[in-house]
Amino acid sequence: MMGLYRALLHVYPASFRAEYGGEMEAVFRARRRDATNLLAVLTLWIAGFFEILFNATAVHWDILRQDLRYTVRMLGRSPGFAVTAILVVALGIGANTAAFSVTDFVLIRNLPFPDPERLVKIWQTTAGYSQMEFSPSNYRDVKRMSNSFEAMGAFIGSAVNLVGQGDPQRVLDTEVTSDVIPLLGSQPLLGRVFTPLDERAGAPGTVLLSYQLWQSQFAGDTGVLGRKVILDDQPYVVIGVMPAHFHFPSAEVGLWIPKQFSQREFEDRNDNYLEVVARLRPGVSLKRAKAEMDVTMQQLRQQYPGENKNTGGTVIFLRDELTKKSSLMLWALLGASACVLLIACANLANLLLTRSLGRQKELAVRAALGAGRERLVRQSMTESMLLAVLGGCLGILVALAAVPLLTKLVPNTLPIASTPAVDFRVLIFAGLLTVITGIVFGVLPALRASGKGDMNALREGARSGGGRKERLRAALVIAEVTISIVLLISSGLLIRALWKLQGTDPGFHAAGVLTMQTPLPMPKYSRTSQRAEFYNRVLTEVRALPGVTSAAYITSVPMLWGGGIWPVSIDGQVVERTATHTVSMRYATPGFFSTLEIPLLLGREISESDTVDRQFVAVVSQSFARRYWPDQSPLGRHFQLAFHDRMVVGVVGDIRVRGLEQPSEPQTYLPYQQVLDGNFLFYAPRNLAVRSSGAPSSLAPAIRRIIRNADPEQPISDVQTLEEIVESKTASRSVQVRVLVAFAAIAFLLAAIGIHGLLSFAVSQRVREIGVRMALGAASSDILRMVMRQGVWVALAGVVPGLALAYVAARLMEALLAGVEPGDLPTFLSAAGLCTLMTLVGSFLPALRAVRIDPMTAIRAE
Amino acid sequence: MDKPESLLPLPPATFHILIALADEDRHGYAIIQDIAARTNGELKLSAGTLYRSIPRMMDQGLIVETDTRPAPELDDERRRYYRITPFGVAVARAEARRHAQLVKMARVRGLAPEKA
Numbered sequence: 001m002m003g004l005y006r007a008l009l010h011v012y013p014a015s016f017r018a019e020y021g022g023e024m025e026a027v028f029r030a031r032r033r034d035a036t037n038l039l040a041v042l043t044l045w046i047a048g049f050f051e052i053l054f055n056a057t058a059v060h061w062d063i064l065r066q067d068l069r070y071t072v073r074m075l076g077r078s079p080g081f082a083v084t085a086i087l088v089v090a091l092g093i094g095a096n097t098a099a100f101s102v103t104d105f106v107l108i109r110n111l112p113f114p115d116p117e118r119l120v121k122i123w124q125t126t127a128g129y130s131q132m133e134f135s136p137s138n139y140r141d142v143k144r145m146s147n148s149f150e151a152m153g154a155f156i157g158s159a160v161n162l163v164g165q166g167d168p169q170r171v172l173d174t175e176v177t178s179d180v181i182p183l184l185g186s187q188p189l190l191g192r193v194f195t196p197l198d199e200r201a202g203a204p205g206t207v208l209l210s211y212q213l214w215q216s217q218f219a220g221d222t223g224v225l226g227r228k229v230i231l232d233d234q235p236y237v238v239i240g241v242m243p244a245h246f247h248f249p250s251a252e253v254g255l256w257i258p259k260q261f262s263q264r265e266f267e268d269r270n271d272n273y274l275e276v277v278a279r280l281r282p283g284v285s286l287k288r289a290k291a292e293m294d295v296t297m298q299q300l301r302q303q304y305p306g307e308n309k310n311t312g313g314t315v316i317f318l319r320d321e322l323t324k325k326s327s328l329m330l331w332a333l334l335g336a337s338a339c340v341l342l343i344a345c346a347n348l349a350n351l352l353l354t355r356s357l358g359r360q361k362e363l364a365v366r367a368a369l370g371a372g373r374e375r376l377v378r379q380s381m382t383e384s385m386l387l388a389v390l391g392g393c394l395g396i397l398v399a400l401a402a403v404p405l406l407t408k409l410v411p412n413t414l415p416i417a418s419t420p421a422v423d424f425r426v427l428i429f430a431g432l433l434t435v436i437t438g439i440v441f442g443v444l445p446a447l448r449a450s451g452k453g454d455m456n457a458l459r460e461g462a463r464s465g466g467g468r469k470e471r472l473r474a475a476l477v478i479a480e481v482t483i484s485i486v487l488l489i490s491s492g493l494l495i496r497a498l499w500k501l502q503g504t505d506p507g508f509h510a511a512g513v514l515t516m517q518t519p520l521p522m523p524k525y526s527r528t529s530q531r532a533e534f535y536n537r538v539l540t541e542v543r544a545l546p547g548v549t550s551a552a553y554i555t556s557v558p559m560l561w562g563g564g565i566w567p568v569s570i571d572g573q574v575v576e577r578t579a580t581h582t583v584s585m586r587y588a589t590p591g592f593f594s595t596l597e598i599p600l601l602l603g604r605e606i607s608e609s610d611t612v613d614r615q616f617v618a619v620v621s622q623s624f625a626r627r628y629w630p631d632q633s634p635l636g637r638h639f640q641l642a643f644h645d646r647m648v649v650g651v652v653g654d655i656r657v658r659g660l661e662q663p664s665e666p667q668t669y670l671p672y673q674q675v676l677d678g679n680f681l682f683y684a685p686r687n688l689a690v691r692s693s694g695a696p697s698s699l700a701p702a703i704r705r706i707i708r709n710a711d712p713e714q715p716i717s718d719v720q721t722l723e724e725i726v727e728s729k730t731a732s733r734s735v736q737v738r739v740l741v742a743f744a745a746i747a748f749l750l751a752a753i754g755i756h757g758l759l760s761f762a763v764s765q766r767v768r769e770i771g772v773r774m775a776l777g778a779a780s781s782d783i784l785r786m787v788m789r790q791g792v793w794v795a796l797a798g799v800v801p802g803l804a805l806a807y808v809a810a811r812l813m814e815a816l817l818a819g820v821e822p823g824d825l826p827t828f829l830s831a832a833g834l835c836t837l838m839t840l841v842g843s844f845l846p847a848l849r850a851v852r853i854d855p856m857t858a859i860r861a862e
Numbered sequence: 863m864d865k866p867e868s869l870l871p872l873p874p875a876t877f878h879i880l881i882a883l884a885d886e887d888r889h890g891y892a893i894i895q896d897i898a899a900r901t902n903g904e905l906k907l908s909a910g911t912l913y914r915s916i917p918r919m920m921d922q923g924l925i926v927e928t929d930t931r932p933a934p935e936l937d938d939e940r941r942r943y944y945r946i947t948p949f950g951v952a953v954a955r956a957e958a959r960r961h962a963q964l965v966k967m968a969r970v971r972g973l974a975p976e977k978a
C-alpha cells in the first residue's frame with residue numbers, strides 16, 4: 001500500500017519530493033498505524049489522495065511564482081537582453097504566424113462549401129493544352145454519359161456593365177447553369193437561386209447578387225428582391241443575394257446570371273469556353289472519375305473523329321485549382337519563416353547559455369546547497385517560457401500587421417475570399433509555436449546549466465565555460481550560419497528570377513501608355529458600323545489631346561487577357577487543334593502598333609480602308625510568319641482563321657500576350673471593321689490604349705470626359721498604365737521576394753550577432769591565456785589571427801553544409817526560378833562572400849578587444 | 863531581516879507550527895501530533911500542508927532544520943528536526959499579540975467571554 005502513496009507523491013515536483021517525500025511517507029505510515037478500523041483507513045486514503053492533488057498544485061504554483069519573481073528580477077537587471085530576446089521571438093513568431101495564416105487559408109483549409117472534398121473541376125485536354133475549357137456540345141455529352149458525378153454544371157466568367165445604380169459600373173459576373181450553385185451546396189442569403197426555368201432560351205433575365213455587391217451598390221437593402229437592373233442594356237430582375245462567404249469561381253465575382261444556351265452554341269465542337277464543375281458521387285474516387293472520363297472522351301473521339309481529334313478530358317479537385325507556382329511560393333515562405341524562427345531560437349539559446357555560464361558559480365552553489373537538477377531546469381524553462389510568451393503576444397500583433405501585406409500571394413483561382421482571416425486556428429498555431437519556441441531555446445541551456453561535474457566551477461580561479469559548452473555554443477552558431485546561407489541563396493535566386501523576368505522584353509514599350517476598358521454593351525453596339533462610329537469619335541478626340549502621340553482600340557491589350565486562342569489552317573487543310581496550330585486573335589483599330597511601339601517589320605499596318613466589303617486581311621507576328629512560311633515572304637499569303645480566309649498584309653514583332661513568364665502563341669491582328677454584324681461580339685475592341693509624351697495618368701480625366709460625351713451610359717473601368725499591367729504580372733513574386741529578402745536579412749543579422757557573441761565570450765574566457773601569450777612575445781597580429789581564425793572556422797563549418805542545403809532548396813523551388821539555374825554560380829558566390837564578410841565583421845570587435853588586452857593586468861588578475 | 867509585523871497575519875497552519883516548535887525541536891509527525899493534541903484532535907494537519915509550509919517558513923527565516931538529534935535509539939534516520947529561530951519567536955509573539963488585541967476588542971462589544 002505504501003507503494004501507491006509513493007507513486008502518488010510523484011505529482012509533486014521532483015525537488016520537493018526529494019526533499020520531503022521520505023518525511024511525508026513516514027507521516028502517512030504513522031497515521032496509517034494509528035487508523036484502527038477500516039473506515040478510518042478508507043477516510044485516510046481518500047483524504048490523502050485529495051490532499052496530495054491540492055497541495056501538489058499549490059507547491060507547483062509556489063515554485064512557479066518564485067521562479068517568475070526570480071526571472072523578472074534577473075531580466076530587469078539586464079533589460080537590453082530581455083527586450084532583444086522578446087523582439088527576436090516576436091519577429092520569429094509573427095513571421096511564422098503570418099506565413100501560416102496565408103498558407104493555411106490557401107493550401108490547407110477546406111473550401112467553404114459542404115463536403116468540399118467531393119467538388120471537382122473537369123477540363124478538356126488537347127495536345128499542348130492540359131486544361132482547356134469545354135465546348136457546349138462536348139459538355140452536354142460528357143454530362144449525359146458520366147456516372148461518377150452526382151451533379152455537373154458549367155459556367156463562364158465575363159464582365160457586364162451595370163447601369164441604374166449610381167455611376168455605370170463594370171462588374172465581373174459569371175454565367176452559371178442552374179446546377180452550379182446547388183451542387184456547391186450553397187444557399188442564398190435572400191431570395192432563391194436559379195432553376196432550370198431561368199436557363200431556358202428566352203426566359204426573362206434573372207440575377208443573383210454577391211453579398212459584397214449588394215452592400216456596395218444596393219446599400220444592403222433587403223427590398224432589393226424583384227428590383228430591375230440593367231446589365232449590358234438588358235433588363236434583369238434580382239432574385240436573390242448570396243451569403244458573404246460565398247465566392248465562386250473567385251472573390252472578384254459580383255453577380256451571377258443563368259447561362260442560356262442558344263441552339264447555335266452546340267454547332268461548333270471546337271468553340272471552347274465553358275468551365276465545368278461537378279460533385280463526385282459519395283464513395284467515388286477521383287481516380288475512378290478520371291478513368292471514366294478517359295472512356296467517355298474516347299467514345300466522343302470515335303463519334304466525332306474530326307472535331308474531337310486529340311481531345312481528352314481530365315478531372316481535378318476544385319481545391320487544387322491553383323498553380324504549382326502559387327503553392328510553391330507559399331511553402332517557400334513558410335519554410336523561410338521557419339528558418340528565421342530556428343535562427344532566433346538558436347540565438348536565444350546561445351544568449352541564455354552565455355548567461356548561464358556567467359551564472360555558473362551561482363548555479364553550482366545552488367546545486368551544492370541542494371537545489372536539484374530539476375529545480376534548475378525549471379528555473380531556466382520559466383525564464384525562456386516567459387520570454388517566449390511575451391514575444392508570442394507581440395508576435396501575434398506583428399502577424400496581424402503583416403497578413404494584409406501578403407494578400408497578393410492569395411491566388412484568384414480559388415473560390416475563397418481575397419484576404420485571409422486571422423482566426424482561432426491561427427492563434428492556436430501561434431500559441432503552439434510560442435510553447436515550442438520556449439522549450440527549444442530554454443531546454444539546452446537548462447540541461448547544460450544543470451549538467452554534472454559542475455563542481456569544478458566552485459574551484460577558485462577556475463576557467464568558467466568548459467570545452468563541451470563552447471562546442472555546443474559553436475554548434476548553435478554554425479547552425480545559424482548554415483540556415484542563413486540557405487535563406488540568402490534562396491532569396492538571391494528568387495531576386496535573380498524576378499530581375500530576369502522584369503528584364504524580359506515583352507515586345508512592346510509599356511512606358512507612357514495609359515489603358516482603360518470601355519466594353520461596349522450588346523446588342524446596342526452589335527452592328528460593326530455603330531462600334532466604328534464610337535471608336536472613331538473617341539479616338540479622334542483623344543488623339544487631339546495635348547501630349548497624346550497616338551491612341552488605338554484593341555480587343556485586349558497584352559497581359560490583361562490570355563484568351564482568344566484560335567486554330568489556324570493554311571490553304572484549307574483540316575484544322576488540327578494542337579498547340580502548334582493555334583494563334584492569339586485580336587481585333588484592332590489603326591494606330592495600335594505605334595501606340596505600343598511594336599515594330600512593323602514588313603508590309604503595312606491595319607488601315608481604315610480595311611472594311612468588311614474588302615479582302616479580309618491580317619497583320620501577323622514574326623513567329624506566325626516563320627511558322628508557316630519559313631524563308632519566304634509572308635506578304636500576300638492566305639490563311640483561314642475564325643471562319644474566314646485572310647490575307648497577310650503586314651508582319652510585326654512578337655509580343656508576350658500572357659505575361660512575362662509564359663511564351664505566347666503567335667499573334668494575329670484583324671481590322672476592327674472586318675467583322676460581320678453581330679459576329680464575334682466578344683472580340684469587339686474594348687481596351688483603349690493611349691501613348692502620351694507626358695505622365696499618362698494625368699490624361700485620365702480628359703479621356704473620361706470624351707467617353708462620357710460619346711456615350712453617357714458607357715462605364716469606364718480598369719484605368720491603369722500599361723506599366724502597371726506588366727508589373728502586376730510579377731506582383732506576387734515581388735511580394736514574395738521582398739518578404740524573403742527581409743527574412744534573409746534578419747537571419748543574417750542574427751547570425752552575425754551570434755558569431756560576435758560567441759567570439760566575444762571566447763575572448764573574455766581566454767584573457768589570461770592571451771595575456772600570457774603576449775607576455776611571451778606574441779605579436780598583436782598573432783592574437784588577431786588567432787581570434788579571427790576561430791571565427792573563420794565557424795563560418796566555414798556553417799557555409800559548406802549551407803551551400804549544399806541551399807542547392808537542395810533551390811531544386812525544390814525550381815519552378816519558381818523562371819529558368820535561373822538552381823546552382824547559379826554568381827548567387828552562390830555572393831552569398832558565400834557576404835557570409836565571409838559577416839564573419840570578419842562579427843569577429844573584428846572581439847579580436848580588437850583581444851589585441852588590446854594588457855598582459856600585465858591579465859596575468860596579475862591570477 | 864524583515865520586521866516581524868511584516869509577515870502578519872500568519873496563516874493558521876504556520877502559527878500552529880511555530881507554537882508546536884516553541885518548547886522543543888520536533889520532527890514533522892511530532893508537529894502534527896502536537897497540534898492535534900493541543901486542539902483536541904480538531905486540527906489534524908496533513909503531511910502535504912505541513913511540508914508545503916515548512917520550506918516557506920525556512921525561506922522566511924522562521925524555522926531552521928537542526929543538526930542536533932535525539933539519542934539514536936529514539937531517532938528514525940529519515941526524520942528531520944526543526945527548530946524555531948529567534949525571528950520565528952518574535953513573529954509568533956507578534957501574532958499572539960495581534961490575536962489578543964482582537965479578542966480584547968471583541969470582548970468590549972460583548973462578543974467574547976470575560977477573562978476567567
